[in-house]
Amino acid sequence: MSSVQVGPDTVDDVQDPTPTMALEVVVIPVSDVDRALRFYDGRLGWRLDADVTTGPDFRVVQLTPPGSGCSIIFGIGVTAAEPGSVQGLHLVVADLERVRRDLIERGVDVSEPFHDAGGVFHHAAGDALQRGPDPQGRSYGSFASFDDPDGNRWFLQEIQVRLPGR
Template sequence: MAVAVVSVPVSDPAAALTFYSEVIGLAVLRDEPMGPEMRWIQLQPKDGGATIALVTWFDAMPPGGVQGLMLGVEDVDAEYARIGALGVMLSPVDAQPWGRFTMLNDPDGNGLVLAQLTAPEEFRTR
């Protein structure tokens, strides 16, 4: 079973759409009306994989309630430089056994991790 959609709670769907598409670089799959006051906005990494939906309708998920949403990147240093040049605050790049990463927040305070992951030991020896 694959992860299909992760809901990310936001207060302003238009501002969040701009952030996730223009700053983070996700592709817009859908941006459609969902009733008179809501939109279904679904984005995905350009290479495919699980998607995110920018949501406003879950009472138990206030904007900014997601923390630690990890996005895999090929080169964390390049992404750090690119996104930092856009005026976004990022944590210093850090290294752990599982990879190198930086953290940032979207306009609502949802916490994102941009991670250049290393393969688990069992995969490096094959």
């Protein structure tokens, strides 16, 4: 009698030729780890998953936004990127105004809602950004933004109905 060994990669390859990949962690460059921790844990209310120090040159802090499968990491010795250089992370929300109110009540300086004149995705800046939520109320079309203490920029994006296949 013979047997066939089937491993995780083999199972994925049989069902789908593209192996599964999941975005698990995003590294955020910060200048002051404790200040960032107070912001993300204290102000935003994100779950603290880990705070590990192995010496004066290495500390890693991991937090996860409510309902997210992806976490952020910051600390000492985890990235050479300049603090404040992350400028486009999106947090998907079902109700933009509700989340804005909650964050403002927590002391976070959140922008007014905005949309892009083209109606697709927001431009980084300029004339294409329009005040107020998407006038047609379309999913993917309304945004607000806020910065962490170092200037890393986050966007809230309202999605009520996902595009097919998403």
